[in-house]
């Protein structure tokens with residue numbers, strides 16, 4: 138980039154880390170009153186990853202960050218933004234713990250709490266820093282140890298979530314990259330998904346709680362709306378989108394939102410069958426997997442959409458860049 142040149146933001150390197158531990162539907166059958174057939178039919182999930190001892194959000198996020206930095210050609214990083222709702226601890230931030238492992242002292246590092254929309258929020262913040270000229274390269278990490286929040290006595294939620302991390306190096310480019318971003322929230326829907334005891338049952342202990350049906354309906358509506366809005370912002374028709382990378386909440390949510398947005402499932406990235414819902418990490422993991430599988434080539438038009446607790450939502454339209462390109 139030359140001084141005074143127009144600055145856009147682009148993803149210049151992607152990475153993911155998945156813990157080796159696998160939690161299959163058969164193991165859940167042994168924990169709660171459920172069945173492989175029910176989980177598969179209602180969610181599309183066969184198995185999810187489960188972090189082992191010591192595999193905290195910061196450890197997984199650090200691994201994903203290393204891979205993304207390597208893919209981007211080891212650029213100098215100006216800021217670290219981490220999206221997580223399952224941090225190692227309340228303080229210090231998971232961003233600072235990842236910063237320590239990466240050996241990048243001195244630059245700003247902070248967490249964003251926006252649940253399943255966290256990655257889009259973090260990229261939105263990174264893009265704003267880059268376009269304002271406050272940073273040239275921002276490391277965005279989304280990392281979740283969701284199974285540590287799950288109540289394995291609550292069958293309506295415990296079947297959904299898995300662990301993992303994804304990272305993106307977001308850097309300044311003269312053109313292309315992230316063409317449009319939308320993000321929003323509605324705190325009046327805060328009780329839809331939360332961490333705590335079951336409503337009306339303070340003795341039930343803390344866990345991830347969710348009104349499944351209400352969440353399902355709103356998730357489909359918002360993800361469809363956001364996909365349409367970012368497409369319109371970017372000046373693209375649905376037919377021009379090469380790949381939709383949605384938050385992996387439930388296969389039926391993904392199918393319904395894609396259908397309403399007019400994007401056929403052949404052009405939708407899906408890995409929920411193997412990974413479940415990894416909250417903020419789901420989109421960057423899916424991006425890294427899509428790139429590794431040859432489903433993302435330079436110039437491709439990509440839409441990402443997310444919805445989560447808060448409620449929060451976000452989406453972006455981006456043109457895929459050559460890894461490490463400037």
Ligand SMILES: CC(C)(COP(=O)(O)OP(=O)(O)OC[C@H]1O[C@@H](n2cnc3c(N)ncnc32)[C@H](O)[C@@H]1OP(=O)(O)O)[C@@H](O)C(=O)NCCC(=O)NCCS
Nearest residue numbers: 171172175179253292293296349350352353386387444445
């Ligand atoms: C959770 C979810 C899979 C439940 O599917 P659903 O079709 O809506 O099912 P319902 O909640 O209406 O429950 C139907 C029945 O299945 C039961 N059920 C719930 N979980 C079950 C399980 N794991 N195994 C077997 N039965 C289950 C319910 O208890 C209910 O039984 P009842 O009729 O006897 O009361 C679905 O609502 C969902 O995916 N919601 C969105 C979740 C999500 O994506 N959240 C994160 C957003 S970021």
